[in-house]
Amino acid sequence: MKFQLNGRAVDVEAAPMARLLDVLREECGLTGTKEGCGEGECGACTVLMDGEPVCSCLVPFAQARDTAVLTIEGLGGTHALQEAFALEGGAQCGICTPGMILAALRLPAKATREQVRIGLAGNLCRCTGYEAIYRAIQKVVDDGGLTLPAAARIIDGPPT
Amino acid sequence: MRTALSGLSLHQPATIASALKLMRGDPPPLPIAGCTDVFVQLNFGTLKETQFIDLSRIGTLRRIVVHDAVLSIGATASYAEIMRSRLVRQRLPMLVAAAREIGGPQIQARGTIGGNVANASPAGDTLPVLAAADALVVLASADGERRVPFTEFSTGYRMTVRRPEELVVAIEVPIVDGQQWFRKVGTRAAQAISKLVMAGVRRPAAAPSLAIGSVAPTVIRLPRTEAALGSGASVAAAQRILAEEIQPIDDVRSTAEYRRRVASNLLERFWTETA
Numbered sequence: 001m002k003f004q005l006n007g008r009a010v011d012v013e014a015a016p017m018a019r020l021l022d023v024l025r026e027e028c029g030l031t032g033t034k035e036g037c038g039e040g041e042c043g044a045c046t047v048l049m050d051g052e053p054v055c056s057c058l059v060p061f062a063q064a065r066d067t068a069v070l071t072i073e074g075l076g077g078t079h080a081l082q083e084a085f086a087l088e089g090g091a092q093c094g095i096c097t098p099g100m101i102l103a104a105l106r107l108p109a110k111a112t113r114e115q116v117r118i119g120l121a122g123n124l125c126r127c128t129g130y131e132a133i134y135r136a137i138q139k140v141v142d143d144g145g146l147t148l149p150a151a152a153r154i155i156d157g158p159p160t
Numbered sequence: 161m162r163t164a165l166s167g168l169s170l171h172q173p174a175t176i177a178s179a180l181k182l183m184r185g186d187p188p189p190l191p192i193a194g195c196t197d198v199f200v201q202l203n204f205g206t207l208k209e210t211q212f213i214d215l216s217r218i219g220t221l222r223r224i225v226v227h228d229a230v231l232s233i234g235a236t237a238s239y240a241e242i243m244r245s246r247l248v249r250q251r252l253p254m255l256v257a258a259a260r261e262i263g264g265p266q267i268q269a270r271g272t273i274g275g276n277v278a279n280a281s282p283a284g285d286t287l288p289v290l291a292a293a294d295a296l297v298v299l300a301s302a303d304g305e306r307r308v309p310f311t312e313f314s315t316g317y318r319m320t321v322r323r324p325e326e327l328v329v330a331i332e333v334p335i336v337d338g339q340q341w342f343r344k345v346g347t348r349a350a351q352a353i354s355k356l357v358m359a360g361v362r363r364p365a366a367a368p369s370l371a372i373g374s375v376a377p378t379v380i381r382l383p384r385t386e387a388a389l390g391s392g393a394s395v396a397a398a399q400r401i402l403a404e405e406i407q408p409i410d411d412v413r414s415t416a417e418y419r420r421r422v423a424s425n426l427l428e429r430f431w432t433e434t435a
Binding site for chain 2: 041057059
């Protein structure tokens with residue numbers, strides 16, 4: 001099945017009702033996307049599908065056809081949010097971090113604290129108490145704003 | 161995932177006509193779209209169905225339009241789409257308020273109003289809104305369409321009048337004349353299933369409409385409470401009638417006693433905040 005993964009056209013074989021989460025981790029070898037609760041409560045498995053944040057544990061693989069999927073690996077390790085999370089202590093055990101960063105990508109460029117709280121309401125963290133995460137995002141907002149990578153959308157039309 | 165994938169089949173029709181044909185299968189497939197309920201059950205191995213029909217590729221099923229003064233919301237319109245829709249924001253702001261309090265952004269991007277309706281949970285957050293707004297559920301089968309008042313759609317705990325071969329294709333809402341009000345009470349603002357959820361419409365020269373969730377096997381209207389308030393009874397008198405109209409229970413999310421108290425408080429809030 002064809003879709004765009006982190007900016008590249010890919011063709012992956014997996015069961016249509018497989019969870020997108022499992023296909024990303026097991027078929028595509030991208031283990032940055034974490035499984036937390038497996039029921040859409042915790043947001044650890046958040047990826048962007050056509051720019052929308054989704055819990056990949058609740059997405060049948062068949063629905064990813066022809067969409068653009070962005071995972072934490074698509075940010076390359078050097079995205080401003082990744083650096084800010086590291087600097088501000090926004091990551092401790094690290095399980096929620098990829099989902100937090102993917103969800104934060106969809107915040108308004110100059111998000112207020114209230115918008116950050118609402119935008120991350122679907123992501124649970126049991127380590128930081130959230131303040132360090134909010135601080136990290138605030139830093140990116142102050143340093144020029146949040147931007148959505150081009151790979152979050154289909155780059156060259158549907159993959160062929 | 162605790163369900164064996166090899167036993168599952170999935171159809172992805174591109175049109176309503178082909179979907180309705182597939183719904184005549186034996187057994188009929190389980191319709192899916194946002195999967196925010198179905199995949200939870202699938203993951204925990206508690207779903208008995210093995211054949212599925214994905215409605216998300218049918219573009220016409222997610223349209224939000226106004227036709228002859230009726231707001232029609234396609235069954236697969238997501239909560240995020242409902243929140244963004246100018247038509248819904250103008251005509252049914254209490255539905256936008258309900259959509260905002262469902263899950264978080266990830267669930268709002270995927271969950272659909274048709275799923276909320278077809279699931280018929282007594283705690284469904286959009287359902288009191290649809291009950292208070294006198295909405296109709298549009299059901300389609302290969303034989304044609306029928307419209308069922310929302311208040312007659314659910315017949316018991318997670319039971320509805322939908323026939324096995326029918327799909328919920330849209331929700332129709334007439335013009336709501338009056339001031340709309342919505343309130344959900346849960347353990348936290350996001351990602352919580354309601355302990356109690358209430359929607360109301362206050363009208364200047366007629367009885368209000370009031371609907372409440374999580375206090376009975378289905379979401380219910382409160383006809384006697386509405387009539388009391390409409391005839392000029394005091395809030396205290398209406399609260400006594402409300403107590404007779406609801407049958408809350410103790411469960412994992414709350415207690416009957418708490419729900420009685422909160423229902424009474426919400427009625428007062430509704431009446432003072434819309435005054």
